[in-house]
Amino acid sequence: GAGVSQTPSNKVTEKGKYVELRCDPISGHTALYWYRQSLGQGPEFLIYFQGTGAADDSGLPNDRFFAVRPEGSVSTLKIQRTERGDSAVYLCASSPTEASVWGYTFGSGTRLTVV
Amino acid sequence: QKEVEQDPGPLSVPEGAIVSLNCTYSNSAFQYFMWYRQYSRKGPELLMYTYSSGNKEDGRFTAQVDKSSKYISLFIRDSQPSDSATYLCAMTGGGGGNKLTFGTGTQLKVEL
Numbered sequence: 437g438a439g440v441s442q443t444p445s446n447k448v449t450e451k452g453k454y455v456e457l458r459c460d461p462i463s464g465h466t467a468l469y470w471y472r473q474s475l476g477q478g479p480e481f482l483i484y485f486q487g488t489g490a491a492d493d494s495g496l497p498n499d500r501f502f503a504v505r506p507e508g509s510v511s512t513l514k515i516q517r518t519e520r521g522d523s524a525v526y527l528c529a530s531s532p533t534e535a536s537v538w539g540y541t542f543g544s545g546t547r548l549t550v551v
Numbered sequence: 552q553k554e555v556e557q558d559p560g561p562l563s564v565p566e567g568a569i570v571s572l573n574c575t576y577s578n579s580a581f582q583y584f585m586w587y588r589q590y591s592r593k594g595p596e597l598l599m600y601t602y603s604s605g606n607k608e609d610g611r612f613t614a615q616v617d618k619s620s621k622y623i624s625l626f627i628r629d630s631q632p633s634d635s636a637t638y639l640c641a642m643t644g645g646g647g648g649n650k651l652t653f654g655t656g657t658q659l660k661v662e663l
Binding site: 484 | 555557559583585592593594595596597600639641643645648649650651652653654655656
């Protein structure tokens with residue numbers, strides 16, 4: 437597609453539930469990033485993939501968070517046992533390669549609300 | 552203390568004004584500096600980027616980096632209502648996949 441697509445755009449879930457957030461990167465982009473943006477804050481790095489492998493997951497806050505990219509294209513961010521503090525906008529970005537500093541393109545994000 | 556500090560605003564200016572936005576940072580390893588613009592309920596979009604110290608101009612926008620002071624700026628000339636958005640500074644050291652460290656963002660409103 438022309439841009440980075442994220443679905444759903446909004447997700448409301450109950451505390452303790454499991455959620456999956458999907459990211460479709462720009463076709464051909466090998467690097468894919470997940471960021472989290474809390475209200476009134478800048479995006480914070482979670483994890484990035486180069487191809488199918490998670491090259492750096494140092495930003496994941498705890499083991500309730502997990503992400504996959506099995507075929508090197510679409511990625512899914514998975515959150516188990518959601519907590520109210522997980523409420524935020526989850527942003528996905530892709531880049532032609534991990535070396536493309538200027539090449540980031542962000543999606544519009546998934547707004548997650550845990551009630 | 553955060554690695555990147557940015558005044559969150561809000562900043563309100565009249566149309567046609569010159570706007571100055573800035574960030575300070577503490578990590579001397581940062582060498583790639585970017586400004587993103589984010590409209591409400593949208594993802595950040597890259598506006599300007601610079602490598603190391605110096606100035607870069609693109610139309611009404613000028614980005615400045617002073618690595619000795621660990622200080623970066625974005626100037627917007629002849630500001631327009633369509634410039635109303637949140638402006639995020641971002642930076643990276645260039646290695647390790649280029650994960651970005653962002654400032655808090657400054658909310659700008661340009662009024663008619």
